[in-house]
Amino acid sequence: MELNNKKIEEEINFKNVVKTPIRWFGIIxxxxxxxxxxxxxxxxxxxxxxxxxxxxxxxxxxTRLKSELPVRMAVRIEGVNVKEIAKPAAELxxxxxxxxxxxxxxxxGNEGRGDGIAGAGLAPAPRNFLQKDGWTNGLTLADMFKTxxxxxxxxxxxxxxxxxxxxxFAIIHFIxxxxxxxxxxxxxxxxxxxxxxxxxDGRILPNQIPVEKALKIIAEENLPLLNKSIxxxxxxxxxxxxxESIAKAITKxxxxxxxxxxxxxxxxxxxxxxEYVSIGLPDNGFKAGIYLLSEEETTQLRTFLADVIK
Ligand code: HEC
Numbered sequence: 001m002e003l004n005n006k007k008i009e010e011e012i013n014f015k016n017v018v019k020t021p022i023r024w025f026g027i028i029x030x031x032x033x034x035x036x037x038x039x040x041x042x043x044x045x046x047x048x049x050x051x052x053x054x055x056x057x058x059x060x061x062x063t064r065l066k067s068e069l070p071v072r073m074a075v076r077i078e079g080v081n082v083k084e085i086a087k088p089a090a091e092l093x094x095x096x097x098x099x100x101x102x103x104x105x106x107x108x109g110n111e112g113r114g115d116g117i118a119g120a121g122l123a124p125a126p127r128n129f130l131q132k133d134g135w136t137n138g139l140t141l142a143d144m145f146k147t148x149x150x151x152x153x154x155x156x157x158x159x160x161x162x163x164x165x166x167x168x169f170a171i172i173h174f175i176x177x178x179x180x181x182x183x184x185x186x187x188x189x190x191x192x193x194x195x196x197x198x199x200x201d202g203r204i205l206p207n208q209i210p211v212e213k214a215l216k217i218i219a220e221e222n223l224p225l226l227n228k229s230i231x232x233x234x235x236x237x238x239x240x241x242x243x244e245s246i247a248k249a250i251t252k253x254x255x256x257x258x259x260x261x262x263x264x265x266x267x268x269x270x271x272x273x274x275e276y277v278s279i280g281l282p283d284n285g286f287k288a289g290i291y292l293l294s295e296e297e298t299t300q301l302r303t304f305l306a307d308v309i310k
Contacts, residue, residue: 072162072208079202080165082194086141086185088173092166096174099167107156112178122156129175140185142193144172149197165199225261232257235308245301248289249277255285260309267306270298 016023043050085092101110107119107126114128127135136152137143148168151159160168176182185193194200233254240246250256259280260266266276277286293301 068210068212069208071210071213072205074205074207075162076204077161077165077202079200080169082190082199083187085166085169086190088176092170093173093177095167096170096172096177100171100174103160103163104171112175119156124155126156129178132179138183139179140183140189141169141172141176142185142189144175145169145193145197148172162205165197226258229258229261230254232261232309236305239304243300243304245293245297246304248297249286249293249301251287252285255283257285257309259284259286260305266302270295270302273298273302 100108105116107114107116107122108129109115109119109126112129114126114131116126119126132139135143137147145168147157148160148163148171150161151157233252233256236246236250236253236257246253259277263276266273274290277284277290280286281288290298
């Protein structure tokens with residue numbers, strides 16, 4: 001034992017090692033090596049997540065945006081003489097400029113470079129009118145009219161079909177004036193446009209309210225009835241023990257109450273009652289068991305319900 005200890009002391013003289021720290025390195029460098037190799041392997045195997053952007057990019061995918069219908073009063077779109085307003089007269093361009101600045105510049109920019117603040121972050125970005133390639137519908141008057149009439153589905157470009165036709169022509173003339181040179185329509189193409197959108201006739205566009213608003217109005221109109229039905233439903237289910245036929249004929253008390261509240265037809269006789277209920281089966285809260293009720297049970301159920309549902 002003693003001999004062994006002595007031998008180790010000769011190989012590693014710890015006292016000396018402590019005095020000259022550089023010697024430590026010789027002993028512990030394999031651990032450093034190990035750590036570097038493991039760390040390196042870890043880094044390489046996680047390169048993807050290490051390089052991932054921690055801050056989300058701010059580009060909004062406008063194809064996922066759902067836009068609500070804006071509220072609009074019905075408007076009359078006046079008929080126009082397409083040949084007349086297709087000429088880029090100076091006063092039309094001037095009017096178009098004002099309209100453009102009011103309705104389009106927020107996205108397309110004052111000079112038409114597609115750099116308006118409202119358009120920042122839209123994908124696809126608002127069109128830069130000074131760039132001639134990559135248009136969806138095209139650069140001619142007829143092409144741009146189509147864009148304004150129908151919008152471009154799945155992008156931030158909405159339809160402007162409520163805007164008077166002459167105003168839309170004016171805006172397009174102004175955009176053309178920004179572009180400098182642009183392809184012109186042939187008289188034939190203008191006639192096609194005229195026919196396609198019945199521009200000479202004019203038309204009346206109906207009132208429009210947002211879908212969500214319409215749904216709310218419908219819900220609110222029905223709300224008193226719904227609330228009452230819930231109350232009636234409670235009364236019906238409380239009486240289940242007293243009146244056996246309730247359990248035999250009704251599955252959902254509230255729904256049944258709602259269904260019965262909508263008409264008085266069922267109050268007149270047992271036949272009318274069964275007939276009215278059978279029309280709405282199986283979604284009206286009743287079940288087919290109602291056909292198995294005896295005449296007596298039916299009378300009892302009908303008079304009870306007529307009493308509860310006012
Ligand atoms: C909310 C932002 C926004 C507003 C406001 C807007 N646009 Fe656009 N517009 C866009 C976007 C986005 C595109 C690109 C659609 C695409 O690349 O298909 C576009 C594309 C267009 C195009 C090119 C269509 C094509 O064939 O590629 C025209 C023309 C155009 N807009 C005209 C107008 C006019 C005129 C107005 C005003 C009456 C207007 N836009 C208002 C966002 C807007």
